[in-house]
Amino acid sequence: MMIKDLADYQKPRERLLNHGASQLSHAELLAILINTGRKGSSSIDIANELLKTVDSLKELKSLSINDLNKIKGVGLYKALILKAAFELGERMHSRSVGDKIQITCPQDVAEFMMGKMEHLTQEKFVVLFLNSKNIVIKQKEIFKGTLNSSIVHPREIFSEAVKHASNAIILLHNHPSGDVTPSGEDIKTTERLRACGEMLGIDVLDHLIIGDHDYLSMVEAGYFD
Structure with missing residues (x-):
């Protein structure tokens, strides 16, 4: 008809x-x-x-x-x-870095990035670089593929942070399956990058996992000490 x-x-x-x-x-x-x-x-x-x-x-x-x-x-x-x-x-459902996004809580990060990452069919690892007022000054995709702590090189992340005089960074990656539960590699990678950040005086504020209309903040979930 x-x-x-x-x-x-x-x-x-x-x-x-x-x-x-x-x-x-x-x-x-x-x-x-x-x-x-x-x-x-x-x-x-x-x-x-x-x-x-x-x-x-x-x-x-x-x-x-x-x-x-x-x-x-x-x-x-x-x-x-x-x-x-x-x-x-x-x-x-996304905003550009030029909008001067200030991060005050994990939900701010989710609102900024979920529209860009929740529908991806391949994993991406992204870093937000923040200034002293926690305003996003840059975002960079570090790599595509299944997260592995041996693949994510701290030097690439923190050299970028130093270059842009970042006081802190926030890590993000997506799970195409939609399940936001952190894997062992997610936790291992986060711990490694946090340790590197502490040595350089650059805080790793959080690591968000983006799923299908959902996200998990590793800070809120208790993975950060």
């Missing part, structure tokens, strides 16, 4: 107008972006086909323009619209 044949209360646009975006299904929201259907299929049908190609919205966001373009009825133009919408959604 085409959308024009639906009753008004069933049409995605009308439902959005009357009930708000939060009341729409994933398929209905995608259908609004896709806008038009193809012969014999509505935009909702195409949206459902698109959703069947992934296991989660996290995976949907990671699809390339080429992947989206392969869905019959999407095409290049609609693929570009979808990618733009996904990117805007991420940016709305």
Whole structure:
């Protein structure tokens, strides 16, 4: 059935107008972006086909323009619209370093970085460098891949901290599985970097693990003495 044949209360646009975006299904929201259907299929049908190609919205966001373009009825133009919408959604949940983000608690870090890291399909280890007022002056991705204490080189992190006259740093990495429980390597890496920071007079304030709409602060969880 085409959308024009639906009753008004069933049409995605009308439902959005009357009930708000939060009341729409994933398929209905995608259908609004896709806008038009193809012969014999509505935009909702195409949206459902698109959703069947992934296991989660996290995976949907990671699809390339080429992947989206392969869905019959999407095409290049609609693929570009979808990618733009996904990117805007991420940016709305993130802020840039230029916004002078001051860190007062782990939640500040999470609000700053979760939008950038919670949907990643590969682990990334990131460091925030702070000045004496705990304002973020730089963020740097140190490496990609499964966290291993032998791979994370303190010299790379702390030479960057010295270069930018950082008083403190905050460590972050994501768990693509969504589970924010620290692994043995997470704990070992944190302890090693904290020890190096103490020798250099640069505080490692926290290590956050980012999961699927969730995070763990190792300070709050009691992993820091």
